[in-house]
Each structure stands twice: as C-alpha cells, then as structure tokens.
Amino acid sequence: xxxxxxxxxxxxxxxxxxxxxxxxxxxxxxxxxxxxxxxxxxxxxxxxxxxxxxxxxxxxxxxxxxxxxxxxxxxxxxxxxxxxxxxxxxxxxxxxxxxxxxxxxxxxxxxxxxxxxxxxxxxxxxxxxxxxxxxxxxxxxxxxxxxxxxxxxxxxxxxxxxxxxxxxxxxxxxxxxxxxxxxxxxxxxxxxxxxxxxxxxxxxxxxxxxxxxxxxxxxxxxxxxxxxxxxxxxxxxxxxxxxxxxxxxxxxxxxxxxxxxxxxxxx
Amino acid sequence: xxxxxxxxxxxxxxxxxxxxxxxxxxxxxxxxxxxxxxxxxxxxxxxxxxxxxxxxxxxxxxxxxxxxxxxxxxxxxxxxxxxxxxxxxxxxxxxxxxxxxxxxxxxxxxxxxxxxxxxxxxxxxxxxxxxxxxxxxxxxxxxxxxxxxxxxxxxxxxxxxxxxxxxxxxxxxxxxxxxxxxxxxxxxxxxxxxxxxxxxxxxxxxxxxxxxxxxxxxxxxxxxxxxxxxxxxxxxxxxxxxxxxxxxxxxxxxxxxxxxxx
Numbered sequence: 333x334x335x336x337x338x339x340x341x342x343x344x345x346x347x348x349x350x351x352x353x354x355x356x357x358x359x360x361x362x363x364x365x366x367x368x369x370x371x372x373x374x375x376x377x378x379x380x381x382x383x384x385x386x387x388x389x390x391x392x393x394x395x396x397x398x399x400x401x402x403x404x405x406x407x408x409x410x411x412x413x414x415x416x417x418x419x420x421x422x423x424x425x426x427x428x429x430x431x432x433x434x435x436x437x438x439x440x441x442x443x444x445x446x447x448x449x450x451x452x453x454x455x456x457x458x459x460x461x462x463x464x465x466x467x468x469x470x471x472x473x474x475x476x477x478x479x480x481x482x483x484x485x486x487x488x489x490x491x492x493x494x495x496x497x498x499x500x501x502x503x504x505x506x507x508x509x510x511x512x513x514x515x516x517x518x519x520x521x522x523x524x525x526x527x528x529x530x531x532x533x534x535x536x537x538x539x540x541x542x543x544x545x546x547x548x549x550x551x552x553x554x555x556x557x558x559x560x561x562x563x564x565x566x567x568x569x570x571x572x573x574x575x576x577x578x579x580x581x582x583x584x585x586x587x588x589x590x591x592x593x594x595x596x597x598x599x
Numbered sequence: 600x601x602x603x604x605x606x607x608x609x610x611x612x613x614x615x616x617x618x619x620x621x622x623x624x625x626x627x628x629x630x631x632x633x634x635x636x637x638x639x640x641x642x643x644x645x646x647x648x649x650x651x652x653x654x655x656x657x658x659x660x661x662x663x664x665x666x667x668x669x670x671x672x673x674x675x676x677x678x679x680x681x682x683x684x685x686x687x688x689x690x691x692x693x694x695x696x697x698x699x700x701x702x703x704x705x706x707x708x709x710x711x712x713x714x715x716x717x718x719x720x721x722x723x724x725x726x727x728x729x730x731x732x733x734x735x736x737x738x739x740x741x742x743x744x745x746x747x748x749x750x751x752x753x754x755x756x757x758x759x760x761x762x763x764x765x766x767x768x769x770x771x772x773x774x775x776x777x778x779x780x781x782x783x784x785x786x787x788x789x790x791x792x793x794x795x796x797x798x799x800x801x802x803x804x805x806x807x808x809x810x811x812x813x814x815x816x817x818x819x820x821x822x823x824x825x826x827x828x829x830x831x832x833x834x835x836x837x838x839x840x841x842x843x844x845x846x847x848x849x850x851x852x853x854x855x856x857x858x859x860x861x
Contacts, residue, residue: 488690488692488694489694491662491664491688491690492690492694493711495662495663495664495686495688496682496707496711496712497681497682497684498711506696506707506711511698587698587699587738
C-alpha cells in the first residue's frame, strides 16, 4: 500500500519533466511572438527544430558531434586517470601533498579560457589540444575528491587492515577503493559535465570542426538557430555523460543506503 | 576443577616494564608507566581502569599497532614487533566494511592472508558459532548493534588466533544488549577457552567475564590491582546477584575510586 503510493508519486514526478518542457517551449514561443524579436536574435522553437532536422539530414551535425564527443571522452578519461593517480599519491604522502599543493591550487585558479590559447599554440588546432584542455578542467575536482575520499577511509578499518598485515595493494583493493568510491564518484560527476565545457572552450580558441566550432560559424553567419541547435546538442551530451556517471553510481554503490532527496543527483 | 586447570597453564603473553609516551604539538603525555603482567594460556583477562587511563593504548600496543617507548611484549616466547597473525582484534565499534555482507566481513582476514581453500566453510562455521544463521548475506547496515558486534567477534576468531584482544567491545551497546553480549561471549569462550584480553570500564562486566581482573591506575597507567575471580564456571547471569560477586565488585570499585580524581 505504502509502496504503491510511493510509486504513483514517483510517476507523477516523472510526468513533471515533459510538462515543464512544454511550458518552457510555450513561453519561449510567446516571447518571440509578443516581443516581435527577429529570428537572428531569438529564433522561435519551430525554426530551431527545423534547423536541427536540416543539420541532421546533411550529416554536418553528426560529424561535429562525433568530433566533440571524441574530445570529451578522451579528455575525461585522461583527466580522471591523471587526477586519481596523483590523488592517490597525495593522499598517501603528506609531504608530497604539501609540496604540490601550490601547483594544484594554482592550476585551478588560472581560468581555463586563459591558458587554452597557449595549449592550442603548443599542440596545434587538432584533437590533442582539445583533449588536453578538457582533461585539465576535469583534473581538479577529481583530484580533490580522490584525496578527500581516501582521507575519509575510517581509521579503525585502516587499523584492522594493518592488524591483518595487509599489503599496500590489498589495502587499496579491499578497503581504500570501495571506501572512497562514493566521494570519488561525486568528483566524477562534476568532472563529466566540466569535460564538455573544456572541449568547447578548446574549440572556440582554434578549431575547424566540433560543436564549439559550429557555434562560432552560426554566430558569424547570423544563423542563430544553428547556435541553438549546437547548444542544445551540447546540453544533451553533458546530460548523457552525467546520467552515465549516475548509472555507474547505482551499480557500484549498491551497498549504500541512500535516502537521496534531490532530483539533481538522480534516483 | 578450576584450580586444577590453572596448574597446567603456561604463560602465553608477557608484558614487561612497558612504557609509552605520546608526543604531539601540545607536548608529551606519558600513558603507560612500567606496566608488567603476564597472561596464561586460556585465561580470560579483563583490564579495568578509569576513563582516560592507558587501557586502549595498552591494547593497541599488544595488537602491534602502536610502538611502546620501552619495555617488551612477548607472545609465545617471541618478542612482538608489529601486527601478528596470532592476534584477533575486536574494536569498540563493530568496524565492519559496509559494502561486504556478513559472510564476506567474517572471511576478510582469510582473504587478506590469501586463503583460498575452505574460506567459505570456515566463515560459515563462525556465522553459526555467533548465532547469525540466516544473516549470512545481510549487509552491516541491516544489523542491530549487537549483531554487528557478533560479526566483529566472528571476524576476529576466523583465523583461530592465539589471543583475542577486545577494546570495550560492548561499549557502544545499550545496557541490556550489553549484558546479553557478555553471556554470548562467555558461551563462545567456553567452547575453546581461547585467551582473551578485554578492556572495559564496566566493573560488573569485568567480574562476570574474567578469570582475572587487572586494575590500572590513572595516567600514566601502572598496575594497581591484580585480582583473581574465583567464581565457578560456566557462569550464569544470576551470579551477578551473589554475595561473592558483590564483594569482588566492592574491592574493584575501591581500587578504581582511589584513582579517579575527576
């Protein structure tokens, strides 16, 4: 009885998503019509939809999506790999943490937009510079969460492993990895959405393909509908990545009690 | 009977002039001061002391987790340097891994030691020993505090240690569960008379469980009283209401009160 009640409430919650989308599109249309805005300022939803179908039909959208997707996935992978490896070392050695802390913080306080041109100069306008920029922006939150996650491993459990004379690898595999996983995955969530931003920033600075490039083209040609298409595609991409991480969490953290209340973190 | 068994006992663990000092930015703190005692094989020893005395430190040294500053600990005539496989440790909180089932938590020590043969059989036997049949595949957050602590005891026993070290194992349980866990512990102990060193600040728990109670002085801890508990075994809960029990409690209380400057 109680369960059914909960389920019907949940399906109601899901119905809210399309409803709010429909309302949003209606408001958007009304704004264009009532405000008498020209299409190059704010194209109506119908025009954007048409432009989307056109870009899909001539294959250009798929081509650009593929480029950006490669940058994002590779950047995320590289960033997570580097951040978790360094994070492990920092968590293990207080001295190393102290020595590298200024660099780590500095790497975060330099706006990525400011160093993106440098990276494009150094590594060319191709795939690699975008992957690097994406990896850089992913790096910090994943690093921090790796360190915090490892520091949050309960002391008593560490003592237990020590009393069992567990080796470094055993301690990592049996204790540190599963114990720090929730915090680590929190960092991965942030990293996943940031990786898209990193790739687009890279494409803005210098590229001849990708969704960021497409936005630049659309702006130059006053094809505002195309800009909207590219932006929405990017949003979809970020949402998909985020959803993937949330799915990963439900698979990896099945043992957690999770009375999660916000829809931002998924169910 | 009890007396006869004592005659045949041999020393399992020997602590000699053990001192420990902790140093941090606030200065140094002497926790143990030339503490000496020995434990016979098969003895159930309780260490009693005012809160803040070095009880837990003593246990952590015996477990090989903390280094002493001077003095020696020998187990089976061998000096202790760091953690040993012959020691089972039970913490104040159950200290289970929340992502492992009851069975997997109990099997952890065997897994760490790369036992592959018979791990499951042995873990299952211990599930039965602590009376948790039916909960093999439950996760720790589905267990009550008493059940979780049973799992912790089973985990400590799974590699058949020479000594079981217990640091206020029932300290975080409510009074009723606490007494029941004491009875449960004795039931398990009666099966193989493993050597147990249990730290507690509960006088009646100490008398009920122990063959011998050591009272530590306030910090820095030295040996204040070494009291044999000659109550007959196996002990029933009703032993708590006997005159003999009351007398022992009075003696221990006096020894502790004299140390409690709070």
